Amino acid sequence: MIPTARPAAPATLPAGTGHAPCHHGEILQGVFLDGAGRRCAGLVTLPMAGPGSRARFRRWPGTSPQALTVVPADRTKAARAAALAVAECAERTGRPPCGGELRLTGDIPVGLGMGSSTSDVIATVRAVADSYGLRLPPDTVARLAVRAEQACDPLMLDRRPVLFAQREGRVLEVLGPALPPLVVVGCALGGGAPVDTLTLPAPTPAEADAGEVRAFERLRALLRRAVATGDVRLLGEVATASAWRGQRALCHPEFDALTGIARRVGAAGVQIAHSGAVAGLLFDPAAPGLRRRVRGCLHALDAHGIPATRTFTTTEEIPHGPAHRGVDRPAGPGPARRRARLPAL
Structure with missing residues (x-):
């Protein structure tokens, strides 16, 4: 699927570009009921501005769809996403599918549970669509992302807080227009070592205990209320x-x-990626003495040997949209993606 030499083909077509953000792990993850009462694995992610994936795709008309090169060559999920997106866009435009060149850059640490692979996949789908002059709807992007990597995060929806069925690529519930404003003190557990998600126990929704499902549904209701009322403390309880x-x-x-640090410094709660090592202590930005609390939190993390990473707010803007060429910097092979820490602010 990934030849070593570029096929002879016109190179006059403009490249399509795409960008996708990352997240900072989950606020809530478990097994929930959909509108028909069927059990589904679902999650709510914590949005994070800054790190992201950028993709640039140039089509080679007249070549085989298998004539696809990817730089860096190890981005196999993105390669699958490119092939799926080409087929989708070719069908929508009535053009024959063809090969092309995909180039990815990004600064999302891998293995920490921040959605690095989904970010690559979504940026790729957006870049391919942009090369066809299309802007695919989020549900189509989600469907292609699940086909490319079996499960995906809801990064195609940008900042909207949703309960998302990651294995099916569909929204179970829109919780509201936005999460309450938060200040997050990020840290890396386990020394920042990547987590091999394939080794984690992953029972299917059908195997979940009925009591567990009821507990997750209660947390879902509490999170819905926290979003509706802007209650940071309640959101922190759900995340913890x-x-x-x-x-x-x-x-x-x-x-x-x-969790002990969170109690001592007056944080609203803690959140931990369910498929990685990134974690955060959640603070209400309107709470009195916020700077003092954050400083105390950083000192306590250091005293316990837990490396702090990035302190950020959930109100920062995220660049988005597949066809905004001014947003995406020109992509190139670049250095290998970092495998450990986020940059500290």
């Missing part, structure tokens, strides 16, 4: 409860220290 349930699979040794 979800992190506690995820801890049974992840077994982070720093978990008790992290």
Whole structure:
């Protein structure tokens, strides 16, 4: 699928570009009921501005769809997404599918549970669509992303807080227009070592205990209320409860220290990626003494040997849209993606 030499083909077509953000792990993840009462794995991610993936795709008309090159060559999920997106866009425009060249750049650490692979995939789909002069709707992007990587995060929806069925690529519930404003003190558990998600126990929704499903549905209702009322404290309670349930699979040794720090410095709660090592302490930006609380949090993390990463707010803007050429910087092979820490602010 990825030849070593570029086929002879016209190079006059403009390249399409695409961008996708990352996230900072989950606020809530578990097994939920859809509108028909069917069990579904679902999650709500914590949006994060800054790191992201950028893609540039140039079509080679007249070549075989298998004549696809990807730089860096190890982005196999993005390669699958490119082939799927080419087929989708060719069908929509009535043009024959063809090969092309995909180039990816990005600064999302891998293995920390920040959606790096989904970001690559969505940026790729957006770049391919842009090369055809199209802007695919989010549900189509989600469908292609699930086909490319079996499960995906809701990054195609940008900042909207949704309960998302990651294995099916569909929204179970729109929780509201936006999360309450948060200040997040990020950190990396396990020394920032990447987590191999394939080794984690992953029971299917059908295997979930009925009591567990009821517990997750209660957390869903509480999160819905937190978003509707802007209640940061309630959102923090939901995130902490979800992190506690995820801890049974992840077994982070720093978990008790992290929740203890949150209590001492007056954080609203903690959130931990359910498929990685990134974590955050959540603060209400309107709480009195916020700077003092954040400084105390950073000192406490350091005292426990937990590396702080990035302190950010959820109100920062995220660049988005597949056809905004001014947003995406020219992509190139670039250095290999970093495997550990986020840059500290």
